[in-house]
Amino acid sequence: MPSSPDLAAAGGVPKAAPTAAPARRSWAPLLQSAPLWAVLLLFFVFPLLATAVVSLWDYTEYSLVPDVVSRNYVEMFEGCGDLSGGLCTTFRTYISTLRLCGMVWAVTLVLGFVVSYFLCFHVRSDGMRMALFLLCTAPFLTSNVIRMISWIPLLGREGVVNQALVALRLAERPQDWLLFSEFSVVLAFVHLYTLFVVVPVFNSMMRIDRRLLEAARDAGAGAWQTIWHVVVPLAKPGLVIGSIFVIVLVMGDFVTIGVMGGQQIASVGKVIQVQMSYLQFPAAAAQAVVLLALVLVVIAVMTKLVDIRREL
Amino acid sequence: MEERRGLAFWVLALFFTLFVLFLYGPTLTILVLSFQGPEGGLTFPLQGVSTHWYRTLWDGVGVVDIWAAFRRSVKLGLVVMLLTTLISLLAGYAFRRRFPGQSLLFHLTVASLIVPSIVVSLGIALEFRLIDDAVKAWAEAHEVAWLADYATAMGLFTSGLGAHLTWTLPFGLLIMFAVFNRFPAQLEEAARDLGASPWQVFRHVVLPLIGPSLVGVALFGFTLSWDEIARTSQAIGDSNTLPLELQGLTTTVTTPEIYALGTLTTGVSVLVIGLSFGAIALWRRLRAAR
Numbered sequence: 001m002p003s004s005p006d007l008a009a010a011g012g013v014p015k016a017a018p019t020a021a022p023a024r025r026s027w028a029p030l031l032q033s034a035p036l037w038a039v040l041l042l043f044f045v046f047p048l049l050a051t052a053v054v055s056l057w058d059y060t061e062y063s064l065v066p067d068v069v070s071r072n073y074v075e076m077f078e079g080c081g082d083l084s085g086g087l088c089t090t091f092r093t094y095i096s097t098l099r100l101c102g103m104v105w106a107v108t109l110v111l112g113f114v115v116s117y118f119l120c121f122h123v124r125s126d127g128m129r130m131a132l133f134l135l136c137t138a139p140f141l142t143s144n145v146i147r148m149i150s151w152i153p154l155l156g157r158e159g160v161v162n163q164a165l166v167a168l169r170l171a172e173r174p175q176d177w178l179l180f181s182e183f184s185v186v187l188a189f190v191h192l193y194t195l196f197v198v199v200p201v202f203n204s205m206m207r208i209d210r211r212l213l214e215a216a217r218d219a220g221a222g223a224w225q226t227i228w229h230v231v232v233p234l235a236k237p238g239l240v241i242g243s244i245f246v247i248v249l250v251m252g253d254f255v256t257i258g259v260m261g262g263q264q265i266a267s268v269g270k271v272i273q274v275q276m277s278y279l280q281f282p283a284a285a286a287q288a289v290v291l292l293a294l295v296l297v298v299i300a301v302m303t304k305l306v307d308i309r310r311e312l
Numbered sequence: 313m314e315e316r317r318g319l320a321f322w323v324l325a326l327f328f329t330l331f332v333l334f335l336y337g338p339t340l341t342i343l344v345l346s347f348q349g350p351e352g353g354l355t356f357p358l359q360g361v362s363t364h365w366y367r368t369l370w371d372g373v374g375v376v377d378i379w380a381a382f383r384r385s386v387k388l389g390l391v392v393m394l395l396t397t398l399i400s401l402l403a404g405y406a407f408r409r410r411f412p413g414q415s416l417l418f419h420l421t422v423a424s425l426i427v428p429s430i431v432v433s434l435g436i437a438l439e440f441r442l443i444d445d446a447v448k449a450w451a452e453a454h455e456v457a458w459l460a461d462y463a464t465a466m467g468l469f470t471s472g473l474g475a476h477l478t479w480t481l482p483f484g485l486l487i488m489f490a491v492f493n494r495f496p497a498q499l500e501e502a503a504r505d506l507g508a509s510p511w512q513v514f515r516h517v518v519l520p521l522i523g524p525s526l527v528g529v530a531l532f533g534f535t536l537s538w539d540e541i542a543r544t545s546q547a548i549g550d551s552n553t554l555p556l557e558l559q560g561l562t563t564t565v566t567t568p569e570i571y572a573l574g575t576l577t578t579g580v581s582v583l584v585i586g587l588s589f590g591a592i593a594l595w596r597r598l599r600a601a602r
Contacts, residue, residue, distance in 0.1 A: 032406035033417060035399045039481060040417070043474030044424045047435025054438050064445070115331055118324040132328070139335050141535040142581040145559050146574040150338030153345055153571075158355045160341075191334065223320060244426060252428020255541050259562055269430045276546055281438060288431045295428060 048292075055285035064281060072286035093266045094294075100182070100257070100267070101250045104189040108246050109239065111190065112197025116238075117231065120205040121213070133202060140195050148188050148259045155179040155187075180262030188260040193249055197242030204238030205231070244302050248295055339578060346571035354568060365572040376557055378573065385554035388468055388476065389537040395473075396480040396533030397526055403481075404488025425482035429542030436475050436547040440466045466549035475543040480536045484529045491525040520599055524592040531588040535581050 055072055058065040080088040087095070115136060123129045139147065154160045155178040162174040177183055208231065216226040232239075254269030268291050275284035345352075349360030372378060407414065424432070444464050451459035465471070495518075503517045541555045548556065554577065561570055 026411075029406035029409045029411035029414075032402040033411065033413075036403040036406075036421070036481065036485070037413075037417060039399065039474065039477045040420045040424060043436055043471075044420065044427075044432065044478050047432060047439045048427070050438040050442055051431065051435040054442075064441075111331065114324065114327060118328045122321050122324055135332060136335065138585065139339070141531070141539075141585055142339070142578050143539040143555055143558070143574070145539075145541060145555055145562065146342070146578055147339060149562055149570060149574060150342045153341050153355045154338060156355055158353075160356060163356070191338070194331075248426050248428060252430045252542070254430055255545075255559065259559065263563070269428065272430050272434060273545070276434060276437065281441065284434055285438060288434050291428060292431050295426075299426070 051285045051288050054282050055289045057282045057285075059280065059282045072282045073290075075283065076286055076290065093268055093271055096265065097251055097267045097269075100185060100189070100265075101247050103186050104193065104250050105243060105246050107186070107190050108194045108197045109243065111194045112201050112242055113232075113235070113239070115194070115198050116201040116205050116235075117227070119202060120208075121231075136198055137195055144192055144255065145259065147192060148256060151184060151188060151191075151260070152179065155184055180260065180264065182261070182265060185257055185260045185265060188256050189246075189250055189253075192256065193246050196245035196249065197239070200241040200245075201235055201238035204235040208234045240302050240305060244299055247298055247302075251295055251298075252291065342571040343575050343578075345568055346575040348568040348571070352568060354566065354571075365568045366576075368567075369569050369572045369576070376561065378554070378557060381552055381554045381557045384468055384551055385538060388472060388553060389534045391469065391473060392476045392480055392537035393530050393533035395477060396484045397530045399477075399481060400484030400488050400529050401522075401526060403485055404492055407485075407489065408492055421482050421485050424478045429479070430545075432478055433475060433543045433546040436471050436543075437466075440464065440471050440547070464549060466547070468548065468551055468553075471547040471549065472544060472553070475547040476537045476540055479540060479543050480533045483532045483536065487525060487529050487532070491522050495521070523595045523599075527588050527591050527595070531584060534584055538577075538581060538584075 054064065056068045056070075058067040058069050058071060076090050078088065079085075080091055082088075119129055119132055119136075123132060152159070156162070157174045157176065157179070159178070161178060162171075165171040166174060212230055212234075213226055216230050221229065252269050254267060254273045257265050257267045257270060268287065272284045272287045272291070275281075275287065345354070345356070345358070346365060347361050347363065348358055348365060349362045350364040352359035369378070403417075407418070444462075444466075447459065447462055447465070450456070451462060499517050499521070500513050503513045508516070539555055540553070541559055544553055544556060552560075558570075558573060558577065561573070
């Protein structure tokens with residue numbers, strides 16, 4: 001998929017390997033890459049094609065009917081042209097999903113930036129920096145669902161936060177908006193995904209020539225000016241890659257929104273999941289195609305914001 | 313930044329500490345609460361300390377056969393780990409030279425990472441449904457006896473395995489890129505000049521150097537598979553993995569048993585992370601000793 005050529009440059013496709021071995025048989029790399037090709041074709045490319053094709057099929061209660069119909073797309077946007085009676089379900093779902101995206105994105109970006117900035121420019125020893133970096137990233141390797149349910153004893157009606165609020169007389173009675181609410185969904189997303197910003201931003205910041213910061217200071221820039229005019233522009237590739245991760249992860253989510261939203265909050269991913277459970281495969285496929293298109297637009301815009309290839 | 317620590321450092325250090333607390337605090341909370349006494353509930357205070365909930369967990373959670381799911385997840389995780397390491401290593405080797413389709417393959421790998429998981433999962437489910445329909449139609453048309461009972465090709469080690477690999481392989485490949493970009497190729501040349509065969513070069517020069525990174529790839533392969541939900545959800549067929557069962561239990565179980573299960577699952581992840589770091593340290597030491 002020609003989604004993002006710029007991302008490739010940032011991810012670091014190995015440059016025409018200077019390490020190349022002297023001409024061995026040239027079919028070796030083809031054979032070596034064959035298993036990766038096979039997995040991606042079988043479980044990524046063909047499934048996406050199947051989705052696109054099935055989104056045009058008709059269906060009955062029992063079976064799929066191969067066809068080329070616009071039914072699934074039409075039904076999806078049914079009533080969306082008429083704004084007098086409020087927004088249609090599909091638009092409301094997308095707006096709710098995008099709102100979550102926006103909030104999570106803003107918080108993770110700021111958090112990720114500050115954490116990376118501290119690690120890169122304030123921790124002096126390399127060993128300590130690496131240790132703290134691993135400390136921040138290790139939770140990635142543990143289960144998301146468990147990290148979600150870990151909030152229950154803290155945020156629940158009888159939870160630690162409510163006990164503290166009542167004990168300190170900050171609230172008269174336990175607050176209900178802490179758990180199974182939009183708040184807890186955003187909190188869980190931030191908890192889970194800040195690391196997707198920390199890693200690429202850290203990577204970008206580590207490439208910044210320290211002398212530039214000194215030069216800025218010698219030229220009379222204050223701390224904030226240095227951050228805003230030197231560090232942020234140079235960390236941009238990392239910020240963009242981190243943003244893409246966070247936005248895409250939240251847009252397609254149904255697990256976190258389900259568990260932390262008490263199954264009450266609408267999201268595009270949940271709609272797809274529900275349609276799948278009712279065996280409305282073509283309808284779910286059409287939803288998936290629209291979601292994917294939207295994600296690709298976001299990625300295209302993000303990568304246009306900054307010419308990553310030139311920034312590196 | 314050679315001068316004395318300023319105020320900015322201490323503010324940021326405090327911020328960082330709070331962030332780490334935010335990351336680990338909740339997990340430690342359920343670790344503590346999993347040792348809740350038999351009378352205790354989902355929140356503090358602790359009603360005594362016991363291993364009661366681990367014992368009830370051992371006997372199984374309600375109607376769900378949690379231990380079967382546990383075993384399935386371990387098996388799948390190990391297979392994903394092996395395949396991820398092997399395929400990433402091979403592909404990493406391939407990318408050191410130019411080959412036709414190189415750029416497309418790279419973009420596909422990155423795309424596999426960033427396309428929303430629900431879309432990938434749905435696609436795999438649809439693909440297998442189409443395959444099933446085709447097989448059934450073919451079997452009926454040709455009256456193939458041994459296919460009469462055919463239900464579905466979906467399963468743990470077909471669609472499930474594939475779904476997991478679309479998630480683990482991008483990480484594996486990116487790690488291999490990082491490794492080979494920093495690789496001292498002159499050592500390989502030296503070995504070749506001394507008459508080593510390609511296999512000998514790999515076995516005695518490359519492998520000892522990249523070994524620790526391969527352990528890292530394996531670690532990613534297992535832990536990402538062990539915790540995977542979104543891509544597995546639609547593509548697993550009838551037999552759920554542990555995280556899927558766990559997700560279902562979050563709405564039905566209202567005792568600290570779920571904390572015990574959560575702590576146990578996290579324990580497996582931590583154990584694997586620990587083993588990997590141990591293996592990496594050991595590998596480095598053995599290499600240094602030689």
